[in-house]
Amino acid sequence: MTDSLHQVKEALGVRLRELRLDAGVTGVELARRAGWHQSKVSKIEYGKTMPTDVDIRLWCEHTESEAQIPDLIATIRNIESAYLEWRRVLGLGTRRRQQASLKVEAETEFMRWFEPFVVPGLLQTAEYAEEIFRNVIDFYKTTNDLDEGVSKRMERQQILYRRKHRFHFVIAEQAIHTTVGNNLVMLGQLDRLLAVSTMSRVTLGIVPAEARYRVPVTNFIMFDSRMVMVENVTAELTITQPREVALYRRVFDVVSEQSVTGEAARSLIRKAVEARLQT
Secondary structure, three states: OOHHHHHHHHHHHHHHHHHHHHOOOOHHHHHHHHOOOOHHHHHHHOOOOOOOHHHHHHHHHHOOOHHHHHHHHHHHHHHHHHEEEHHHHOOOOHHHHHHHHHHHHHOOOEEEEEEOOOOOHHHOOHHHHHHHHHHHHHHHOOOOOHHHHHHHHHHHHHHHHOOOOEEEEEEEHHHHOOOOOOHHHHHHHHHHHHHHOOOOOEEEEEEOOOOOOOOOOOOEEEEOOOEEEEEOOOEEEEEOOHHHHHHHHHHHHHHHHHOEOHHHHHHHHHHHHHHHHOO
8 A cells, every 4th residue: 555545544543542532541441442452442543454434433432522423434435445446446347437537537637647568548449448348357357348348438538639638648668569459459559549649639658668777667647746546456546645646757757758759659659560560
């Protein structure tokens, strides 16, 4: 879990400890009243254990601070939403996740997106997206709503043509060589990237394979300078802590500096096309 999430959990723990101290109740006594193991109170107060809604209600009941219950429960739910396991995000299928992206993207004027292995979702063809979703559904064993998920992803791409929105995509060269589907799918996707690279609101950068290693990287999306979303194997992270957002901005600046754009980027894409036509 990221530092910002841990700090938020610690801040919640401090708040709960203050309620306990203000009530003149020891940790041992609170645990006894709530029917918990005595170590649970300290784990919650030091941010090591996330309290449930029931825990919050018991804590406030036994510290005579019931008025704090709604706000505290809202706090823990906000924390939970910052770290969403894929089993929850995709539990009802891929379409719902795509729908959630529509709102976030509509509220963003400048999006920065880095991908090391695949083409960013907003630039994918329907065939490429279909193969991506098919693998996601199979890997996570989620509801199979393949057609609906692809359709919603294609709908998301309308944001590329709307005024007051700008986009800077940076991909590693590997992304144009990673085979998603088959050669026919890839040729269509590469042609799409050639077209996108000429759009006035879009900057497409490609980091050449021989570029020197400079910073640790993972896929991430920056929404203006207020939020970063990162996808790992188990969960989706939403990062809003300014210090962490600034670090991701520094990473993006580095990979952007290393990337080639315009005709140089199109040259790399054309070479990838030629390589596939020869196979």
